[in-house]
Amino acid sequence: MANQISKTARKALEAVTGKRARIVVDHILQSGSITTDDLKRKYGYDHPPRAIKDVSDQGIPLIKTFVRKQDGKRMAEYRFGDLNQIAAGHIGGRIQFPKAYKQALLAEYGNCCGLCNARLEPRYLQIDHRIPYIVAGDDAAASRKTKDYLLVCGSCNRVKSWSCEHCPNGATAKQPAICTKCYWANPLSYTHIATQDIRRLDLTWIGNEISDYEAAKTKAKTKGQAMPDFVKNAVRRAMVEDGSE
Numbered sequence: 001m002a003n004q005i006s007k008t009a010r011k012a013l014e015a016v017t018g019k020r021a022r023i024v025v026d027h028i029l030q031s032g033s034i035t036t037d038d039l040k041r042k043y044g045y046d047h048p049p050r051a052i053k054d055v056s057d058q059g060i061p062l063i064k065t066f067v068r069k070q071d072g073k074r075m076a077e078y079r080f081g082d083l084n085q086i087a088a089g090h091i092g093g094r095i096q097f098p099k100a101y102k103q104a105l106l107a108e109y110g111n112c113c114g115l116c117n118a119r120l121e122p123r124y125l126q127i128d129h130r131i132p133y134i135v136a137g138d139d140a141a142a143s144r145k146t147k148d149y150l151l152v153c154g155s156c157n158r159v160k161s162w163s164c165e166h167c168p169n170g171a172t173a174k175q176p177a178i179c180t181k182c183y184w185a186n187p188l189s190y191t192h193i194a195t196q197d198i199r200r201l202d203l204t205w206i207g208n209e210i211s212d213y214e215a216a217k218t219k220a221k222t223k224g225q226a227m228p229d230f231v232k233n234a235v236r237r238a239m240v241e242d243g244s245e
Helices: 007-014 019-031 036-041 048-056 099-109 154-165 168-173 176-180 207-222 227-242
Strands: 062-068 074-080 125-129 149-153
Touching: 019 036, 019 048, 019 074, 036 048, 036 074, 048 062, 099 125, 099 149, 125 154, 149 154, 154 168, 168 176, 207 227
Parallel strands: none
Antiparallel strands: 062 074, 125 149
């Protein structure tokens, strides 16, 4: 296996960081593949997929197949995919941002989530790539331009991650240009969400606004409507009254 790897690919594999990712790469280099059983029994990882994800997060293509253990049960086996397709900008894992950079983002965008617009204490906001890491890695990290990142709350970050991982572009095509037109990258100006023709509006009521929310929730209940439907209907009525429809 090792002799068949190009110098460029070998250099990339040598640059992989993180204990779990390093173990997976070295094991495949030595044995040609690694199984979930190897990760559990030999290395003590109770959640093998996490170790595999550490490798794929660094842009190393892996191929998953299934083999049988001695007791007949199936287990996953992983080998390198086409190492000429190692994704640029991913090797070495995610770049850590200095505190000063977060302060620059706070100065640019304020202390509110860029997706749900909830105003939060800075410690509850996370730095997020506008173009998902799984698509472009940390290519933009060197320039540290604030336009390439958002501050988002943990909840929105998890929803975005799930959506991007299941998006056709995030999973296969990996074209940054498609991401730039997505809600998750530009919530104020977008044409799709994860390539689907969808529009989204996240609303958060804070402080004195909570009484408005509770009143609306009570009224929605008396009408037998869920809050999203109640809000949509309210918008429609307002547009009719305004002559927009």
